[in-house]
Amino acid sequence: MTLRALMVLLGRDLARTRGPLVTAGFGIAVGVAALVFFLALGLGAQRVLLGDVFPIDQVELEPQKTSVGVLSLFGGEYQAPGVGPEALAELRQVPGVAAVYPKLRFRFPSSARGGAEIFGKEIGTHEMLGDGIDAALVSDLEDSARFVDPLTTPGKSCLTDADCAAKDYCERPSDAPSGQCSAPVPAVISRYLVEVFDHAVAPAHGLPPVAGTLVRQAKGVEFRMTLGTSLLGVAPRGKVRTVKIQVVGVSDRAVDLGVTLPIEVVRRWNDEYAGEEASRRYSSVVVRTDPPSATSRVIERGAALGLVPTDTRARDVSVLVSGVLALLVLVSSVILLVGALNISHTFRMLVSERSGEIALYRALGASARDMRRWLFSLATVVGLVGGLVGAGVARLCALLADWRAAVDLPAFPFKPDSFFDFPPWLFLLATGFAIAFAWLGALGPALRAARTDPASALGRPV
Amino acid sequence: MKARDSQSRPERAPIIRARQVSRRFGARGAECTAVSGVSFQVQPGEVVLLFGPSGSGKSTLLGLLGGLDRAYTGQLELFGQDLGRLSDRALSALRGERIGFVFQSFHLLEHLSVKDNVLAPSLFAGAPLPDIDRRADEVLERVGLLARAADSPSQLSGGQRQRVAIARALLRRPKLMLCDEPTGNLDRQTGESIIDLFGELHAELGTTFVIVTHEERLRRLGGRALHLEDGQLVREEPGILDDQTQAEATQGDASQGEAASSHSQSTERDDERGDHEPRRDAAQAEAAQGEATRGDAHGGQAPRVARAEDVE
Ligand SMILES: Nc1ncnc2c1ncn2[C@@H]1O[C@H](COP(=O)(O)OP(=O)(O)OP(=O)(O)O)[C@@H](O)[C@H]1O
Ligand SMILES: [Mg+2]
Numbered sequence: 001m002t003l004r005a006l007m008v009l010l011g012r013d014l015a016r017t018r019g020p021l022v023t024a025g026f027g028i029a030v031g032v033a034a035l036v037f038f039l040a041l042g043l044g045a046q047r048v049l050l051g052d053v054f055p056i057d058q059v060e061l062e063p064q065k066t067s068v069g070v071l072s073l074f075g076g077e078y079q080a081p082g083v084g085p086e087a088l089a090e091l092r093q094v095p096g097v098a099a100v101y102p103k104l105r106f107r108f109p110s111s112a113r114g115g116a117e118i119f120g121k122e123i124g125t126h127e128m129l130g131d132g133i134d135a136a137l138v139s140d141l142e143d144s145a146r147f148v149d150p151l152t153t154p155g156k157s158c159l160t161d162a163d164c165a166a167k168d169y170c171e172r173p174s175d176a177p178s179g180q181c182s183a184p185v186p187a188v189i190s191r192y193l194v195e196v197f198d199h200a201v202a203p204a205h206g207l208p209p210v211a212g213t214l215v216r217q218a219k220g221v222e223f224r225m226t227l228g229t230s231l232l233g234v235a236p237r238g239k240v241r242t243v244k245i246q247v248v249g250v251s252d253r254a255v256d257l258g259v260t261l262p263i264e265v266v267r268r269w270n271d272e273y274a275g276e277e278a279s280r281r282y283s284s285v286v287v288r289t290d291p292p293s294a295t296s297r298v299i300e301r302g303a304a305l306g307l308v309p310t311d312t313r314a315r316d317v318s319v320l321v322s323g324v325l326a327l328l329v330l331v332s333s334v335i336l337l338v339g340a341l342n343i344s345h346t347f348r349m350l351v352s353e354r355s356g357e358i359a360l361y362r363a364l365g366a367s368a369r370d371m372r373r374w375l376f377s378l379a380t381v382v383g384l385v386g387g388l389v390g391a392g393v394a395r396l397c398a399l400l401a402d403w404r405a406a407v408d409l410p411a412f413p414f415k416p417d418s419f420f421d422f423p424p425w426l427f428l429l430a431t432g433f434a435i436a437f438a439w440l441g442a443l444g445p446a447l448r449a450a451r452t453d454p455a456s457a458l459g460r461p462v
Numbered sequence: 463m464k465a466r467d468s469q470s471r472p473e474r475a476p477i478i479r480a481r482q483v484s485r486r487f488g489a490r491g492a493e494c495t496a497v498s499g500v501s502f503q504v505q506p507g508e509v510v511l512l513f514g515p516s517g518s519g520k521s522t523l524l525g526l527l528g529g530l531d532r533a534y535t536g537q538l539e540l541f542g543q544d545l546g547r548l549s550d551r552a553l554s555a556l557r558g559e560r561i562g563f564v565f566q567s568f569h570l571l572e573h574l575s576v577k578d579n580v581l582a583p584s585l586f587a588g589a590p591l592p593d594i595d596r597r598a599d600e601v602l603e604r605v606g607l608l609a610r611a612a613d614s615p616s617q618l619s620g621g622q623r624q625r626v627a628i629a630r631a632l633l634r635r636p637k638l639m640l641c642d643e644p645t646g647n648l649d650r651q652t653g654e655s656i657i658d659l660f661g662e663l664h665a666e667l668g669t670t671f672v673i674v675t676h677e678e679r680l681r682r683l684g685g686r687a688l689h690l691e692d693g694q695l696v697r698e699e700p701g702i703l704d705d706q707t708q709a710e711a712t713q714g715d716a717s718q719g720e721a722a723s724s725h726s727q728s729t730e731r732d733d734e735r736g737d738h739e740p741r742r743d744a745a746q747a748e749a750a751q752g753e754a755t756r757g758d759a760h761g762g763q764a765p766r767v768a769r770a771e772d773v774e
Binding site: 356357360361363367453 | 555571586
């Protein structure tokens with residue numbers, strides 16, 4: 001049977017049996033619509049949750065806290081726990097590890113004041129926390145080039161800030177006879193901090209929120225940080241001194257509460273206030289993996305080194321999202337299965353109604369294979385149209401849902417523009433599923449049609 | 463004389479060769495033998511009529527001959543090919559290209575026009591023919607229904623429907639026409655016109671016919687008659703128009719002719735490769751055709767069984 005002949009047959013079927021075929025296609029369309037909608041929602045959720053909220057292509061490991069706590073009870077002098085250079089080297093060996101970035105927490109008390117530029121008055125905190133990270137970790141910044149140690153290029157010698165340009169300060173370690181003029185140390189802050197500020201701090205102090213467009217202006221915010229003293233006390237060594245900090249952006253890699261600075265700066269200050277020993281042991285390490293699935297290996301290796309993930313939420317969320325997604329896909333598959341049954345029923349009817357016609361075709365030269373092809377092609381058309389319509393409906397529903405969400409839902413952290421992802425392969429998958437289920441439904445009837453006894457054409461009328 | 467001449471030539475292969483063919487239906491225990499140990503041959507250009515009471519296995523046998531039913535025992539060859547060994551595709555192709563079926567109840571598809579019905583075999587069989595559309599017009603013209611090409615079969619009379627079915631069977635110029643009671647659903651007059659049409663087609667194209675019928679009047683087509691009873695071939699009558707063979711066999715006593723050999727017909731045709739050459743002597747063919755034309759025009763009131771005496 002030629003393709004043209006097949007087209008002729010299909011055209012006639014569509015004209016003749018439109019009602020039942022449309023009904024059959026409808027079942028498939030509903031199933032596909034559900035499948036595509038849920039999958040797109042799942043993908044969107046995964047993008048938002050795992051991409052923005054809990055990035056999972058990386059894992060942060062830190063020394064096990066409990067063991068440290070117990071040890072410190074007995075230890076004479078408090079030995080700061082940490083991740084040593086050997087551990088870093090071992091983690092780099094794990095297959096699938098793209099990069100290893102140590103983090104260095106502030107090992108000195110500090111406080112901060114500033115922000116007059118955007119708040120109209122100075123605000124401050126008596127307890128400033130923070131850490132230092134590799135510049136490569138803040139590649140998500142709009143202008144990540146600004147996140148560098150200002151002393152990479154040495155400044156001119158100075159004794160006090162007065163010796164430097166107005167915007168700079170004199171970086172002069174506690175015991176040094178002189179310092180160098182330094183531009184303000186770049187810092188990134190977390191989105192979480194911005195949210196906390198806007199929802200808790202700002203209302204309490206009658207300050208404007210900084211979220212949204214203000215986040216961008218926050219890049220210009222400068223403040224002075226006082227090293228060596230805080231509300232809780234004074235550092236055992238080093239002198240109290242003041243440095244300048246400039247917020248250069250908001251980053252997912254920034255510490256939740258506090259500021260995150262270039263790691264070189266923090267290393268210098270830790271040396272100065274806690275000793276070199278402290279600055280050589282990192283507080284934690286961020287391991288970025290490619291593919292993301294390699295994170296599980298990293299976690300295993302880390303456990304052997306006495307390191308645990310700082311945050312298991314990412315994994316929990318990932319498992320939860322996958323679980324819910326699997327459930328929804330299952331539901332959609334059940335709908336599709338019902339659609340397949342529907343097709344099966346329609347085709348069974350069609351084949352038994354036309355058994356005389358099929359027998360006639362057989363007598364006229366149609367092979368069993370021709371008859372199978374005919375019905376499978378019909379099922380393909382029904383599945384294809386059902387699949388495309390279903391995918392289209394899902395897309396429309398998603399647009400509608402996003403529009404309602406934009407209108408009705410209040411702004412919340414990480415509120416995305418769309419809760420759905422529609423990669424092109426999703427449509428291919430959907431039509432593939434639709435056709436597969438249509439075939440599933442047509443299988444029995446098609447085989448039956450192929451088995452139709454051509455001799456029966458002799459006996460009874462068509 | 464002609465027949466004797468051709469004896470020296472290699473015999474042309476029969477179109478149908480059946481040896482001890484049987485067909486049973488039903489589960490073991492409650493078996494029903496519809497066709498039982500049937501052996502016969504059909505030569506190219508022959509007309510063979512299958513007679514027998516209802517339930518004697520005529521339709522079943524015809525289905526076997528057309529390769530529609532392969533659940534037989536024994537040996538059955540069609541166009542020199544063993545049906546038991548052909549794949550479904552090969553057999554279907556053979557059906558589509560070389561066999562035309564005509565059914566008692568016409569089997570036209572009501573959702574298609576007359577012309578699309580005639581074209582239906584072109585959907586399946588073998589390589590598409592380039593001039594198939596013109597060919598459809600030709601066969602419709604031949605059965606006198608070209609003017610109704612665009613109509614629905616439901617708008618046609620029984621005889622017209624059967625003629626559409628015949629046109630459909632003729633579309634691919636089959637070598638073998640298998641007809642199951644082609645006049646069974648038609649009134650007498652309409653039946654006559656169909657018989658005439660068969661006569662003309664046979665004369666013009668030399669097509670081989672195997673026709674299941676109850677009606678003696680089909681004997682005027684000149685073929686031999688096979689009689690089935692309870693699935694068995696009980697009797698074979700020579701064709702009434704097999705004048706030469708009969709003349710030879712009975713030495714002039716044609717009216718009593720008994721031992722007609724169907725083979726002689728085909729051997730006679732061995733040297734006549736063209737399908738359009740008349741296969742009987744001119745006078746007879748003329749008579750038959752004249753009659754056929756008359757029958758077409760006037761519905762056939764004249765007794766039209768051509769007798770051997772007529773020719774003598
Ligand atoms: N598909 C079948 N299943 C079971 N038995 C069958 C089947 N087809 C035919 N038979 C039986 O085979 C026998 C011959 O049937 P068939 O139709 O060949 O008879 P027929 O000579 O064509 O009769 P009629 O003149 O009434 O058409 C019958 O007894 C019939 O019951
Ligand atoms: Mg019958």
